[in-house]
Amino acid sequence: MPEIKILPSILAADIGRLEEACKLCERSGADGLHVDVMDGSFVRNISMGPEVVRMAKKCTARLMNVHLMASRPDFYVEPFAEAGSDTLLIHIESECDVGRTLAEIRQCGMKPGVTLNPETPVEDIVEVLDEGLVEEVLFMTVHPGFGGQSFISEVLPKMRWLRDRCPDLDINVDGGINRETSVESARQGCNYFVIGTHLFRADDMATEIALIRESVRVAQSGSDVS
Numbered sequence: 001m002p003e004i005k006i007l008p009s010i011l012a013a014d015i016g017r018l019e020e021a022c023k024l025c026e027r028s029g030a031d032g033l034h035v036d037v038m039d040g041s042f043v044r045n046i047s048m049g050p051e052v053v054r055m056a057k058k059c060t061a062r063l064m065n066v067h068l069m070a071s072r073p074d075f076y077v078e079p080f081a082e083a084g085s086d087t088l089l090i091h092i093e094s095e096c097d098v099g100r101t102l103a104e105i106r107q108c109g110m111k112p113g114v115t116l117n118p119e120t121p122v123e124d125i126v127e128v129l130d131e132g133l134v135e136e137v138l139f140m141t142v143h144p145g146f147g148g149q150s151f152i153s154e155v156l157p158k159m160r161w162l163r164d165r166c167p168d169l170d171i172n173v174d175g176g177i178n179r180e181t182s183v184e185s186a187r188q189g190c191n192y193f194v195i196g197t198h199l200f201r202a203d204d205m206a207t208e209i210a211l212i213r214e215s216v217r218v219a220q221s222g223s224d225v226s
């Protein structure tokens with residue numbers, strides 16, 4: 001099975017104290033940071049841009065997993081590459097040529113990824129997958145735009161479908177992830193866990209990351225945890 005990564009979403013952090021948040025994630029054992037970029041058009045919210053990635057990159061050596069919720073992600077590939085993004089995830093529902101944009105992401109030295117909203121059929125990404133343009137997939141398990149929402153469990157069968165088809169692909173789950181929903185998603189084949197509210201509200205982020213890492217590892221290997 002592919003490697004497990006726990007990626008705190010800094011949307012849930014105090015962005016005015018970004019350095020502190022980055023250091024907290026790093027010393028708590030996070031594998032990277034998930035950065036939610038919202039353009040006010042694809043979703044009804046505006047969040048951060050490339051400058052936040054650039055600043056975060058100065059505070060931690062961990063990987064930058066950037067989730068671009070934008071109508072025209074093709075406009076922003078170069079700025080995010082220059083800012084130091086490691087992965088750039090664009091939405092299949094966006095208004096650009098997704099295949100071409102994924103190819104450009106790779107040309108710019110980043111790992112190309114595609115994201116699906118909760119209602120989007122997984123079959124919609126088959127074409128870009130079969131063309132070899134995708135190295136990472138992200139399943140939204142909440143409606144994009146805001147943190148702190150509840151996990152939509154109807155998405156779970158799509159994860160299983162994709163994992164059965166692509167045994168080595170890195171599959172993210174994002175939205176409403178906690179101790180229980182991380183295990184449910186791991187059982188359906190997810191290996192990257194994006195976690196905002198649950199980690200930033202935890203009494204001790206390190207303990208929580210260690211606990212989730214171990215329980216998803218067990219779930220992935222087919223055994224149960226209680």
Ligand code: DX5
Nearest residue numbers: 009144145147148176196197
């Ligand atoms: C929502 C974002 C998520 C969000 C997850 O549009 O894509 O990454 O930060 O936050 P929680 O874990 O609070 O659901």
Ligand code: ZN
Nearest residue numbers: 036067174194
């Ligand atoms: Zn996200």
